[in-house]
Amino acid sequence: MLKPIIVVGSINLDLVARVERIPTLGETLTGTSFQTFFGGKGANQAVGVARLGHAVSMIGRVGDDEFGRRLRQGLKGAGVRATAVKRTPGVSSGVALISVASRGPNAIIVIPGANATLAPQDLENELPSFASAGMVLTQLEVPLSVITFLADITSSNHIPLILDPAPARRLPASLLRKVTWLTPNETETCALCGVAPGALNPQSAARYAARLLEKGPQNVVIKLGARGAFWATADGATTFVPAFRVRAVDSTAAGDAFNAGLAVALMNGKSPPGAVRFASAVAALSVTRIGAQPSMPAAKEVAKFLASRSRRGRDRINEQHPPLNPAGV
Numbered sequence: 462m463l464k465p466i467i468v469v470g471s472i473n474l475d476l477v478a479r480v481e482r483i484p485t486l487g488e489t490l491t492g493t494s495f496q497t498f499f500g501g502k503g504a505n506q507a508v509g510v511a512r513l514g515h516a517v518s519m520i521g522r523v524g525d526d527e528f529g530r531r532l533r534q535g536l537k538g539a540g541v542r543a544t545a546v547k548r549t550p551g552v553s554s555g556v557a558l559i560s561v562a563s564r565g566p567n568a569i570i571v572i573p574g575a576n577a578t579l580a581p582q583d584l585e586n587e588l589p590s591f592a593s594a595g596m597v598l599t600q601l602e603v604p605l606s607v608i609t610f611l612a613d614i615t616s617s618n619h620i621p622l623i624l625d626p627a628p629a630r631r632l633p634a635s636l637l638r639k640v641t642w643l644t645p646n647e648t649e650t651c652a653l654c655g656v657a658p659g660a661l662n663p664q665s666a667a668r669y670a671a672r673l674l675e676k677g678p679q680n681v682v683i684k685l686g687a688r689g690a691f692w693a694t695a696d697g698a699t700t701f702v703p704a705f706r707v708r709a710v711d712s713t714a715a716g717d718a719f720n721a722g723l724a725v726a727l728m729n730g731k732s733p734p735g736a737v738r739f740a741s742a743v744a745a746l747s748v749t750r751i752g753a754q755p756s757m758p759a760a761k762e763v764a765k766f767l768a769s770r771s772r773r774g775r776d777r778i779n780e781q782h783p784p785l786n787p788a789g790v
């Protein structure tokens with residue numbers, strides 16, 4: 462039996478407004494619908510892993526409120542072990558205000574609430590679980606002190622750590638050196654490299670991946686959204702995996718779906734390029750559905766999707782993609 466995955470991260474209730482396009486500064490728009498979904502980058506990744514059939518437990522914090530009760534119940538209902546999801550008295554649960562435009566792009570404001578009260582002590586209390594973990598996933602919606610302590614635990618126990626550096630921010634080299642897989646999107650890559658947003662494209666991905674690798678992680682996967690994903694490793698191997706072409710309705714949590722897929726594929730012994738392809742399929746399926754956690758596909762759906770795409774031969778986006786210049790110049 463494969464070792465379980467542990468996710469350390471945020472748990473939010475997503476308040477989602479659908480609107481024709483994302484409003485500009487100072488603009489008021491009339492939306493088309495409002496819904497709530499279980500979200501939070503950590504919880505989304507944990508639910509993504511559970512849907513793919515892998516044993517997973519979550520370490521996080523919710524508020525001592527009705528949202529917190531629902532969020533914890535939602536995790537359990539999805540098959541995530543939630544005994545290490547604790548309530549923080551007197552604090553509200555994390556909430557995300559999300560605008561989703563009609564073709565899928567979104568804008569998110571997160572109010573951390575109880576997520577900001579997660580502490581290194583919460584990890585200390587779970588040390589026996591880490592001893593039997595096969596992989597650990599985390600993101601940046603909980604305090605950095607927790608992430609750095611987590612990286613100390615995983616590196617000293619030789620447990621692979623996947624860090625999704627989201628939301629975007631600069632990170633200390635001492636942390637990045639302990640990361641096995643760093644999986645930034647375009648904005649996060651620019652923030653980590655200290656360059657203006659928009660500097661990245663598929664042609665320059667190799668250059669930025671090399672800059673990230675210099676900071677110490679063993680592998681980098683730059684998530685380029687609808688264009689694909691670029692994997693590079695410290696020993697010089699690289700692969701560009703074009704995105705699967707799908708009809709997107711909501712890109713919320715696509716990055717979380719990708720990371721869940723990457724973790725499960727690696728745990729099942731797939732090669733890094735094979736794992737990135739599997740992760741891309743999980744993310745592609747997630748954007749065809751509305752909401753964060755409800756969009757996470759089951760293992761059977763991913764298998765069917767990949768089989769249908771293999772039968773069709775190369776995905777069309779593959780053929781349309783400009784050739785990648787490995788030097789990125």
Ligand code: RIB
Nearest residue numbers: 473500501502557714753
């Ligand atoms: O990655 C998507 C998630 O970001 C949403 O579910 C929201 O809660 C924010 O954490």
